[in-house]
Amino acid sequence: MKSISLTVNGTSQTLELDPGTPLLYVLREELELNGPKFGCGLQQCGACMVILDGKATPSCVLPVAAAEGKEVVTLEGLAKEDGTLHPVQQAFLDEQAAQCGYCLNGMVMHAVSVLDENPAAGEEEIREALDINICRCGTHSRILKAILKARKS
Ligand code: FES
Ligand code: FES
Structure with missing residues (x-):
């Protein structure tokens, strides 16, 4: 277990995790962000994409440690606070x-x-x-x- 800090949809998060846990699992299971989907689990379909430091990135294989200190945006983070969609x-x-x-x-x-x-x-x-x-x-x-x-x- 390791303490990993990252920013998700503008909020700083510090989590105690196995650093090898795929980012997708952390988003869905720890942070309850279900926008990103599990499709192939092999970086071959794109269903799990998030925006990581400005670049669309599959999250199903990427270890959460690779997102340490970075900005992650999920589907839930696209709309404005007043609900206006992107x-x-x-x-x-x-x-x-x-x-x-x-x-x-x-x-x-x-x-x-x-x-x-x-x-x-x-x-x-x-x-x-x-x-x-x-x-x-x-x-x-x-x-x-x-x-x-x-x-x-
Ligand atoms: S689930 Fe298919 S690319 Fe990640
Ligand atoms: S996979 Fe069904 S709308 Fe694209």
């Missing part, structure tokens, strides 16, 4: 870009990070960046439409 979240709703919704955490977190880095990202760039995010329902065209819409807001 433009990417709103665009996903507007475009009904979900079927089962299982992939959406990763799709939204990755899109937010890509657009933060380059608000003028083109369709090809967005497609390429989100290539690692798998949607088993095949809702990709609506997801892409939503991200392109968010880019303009």
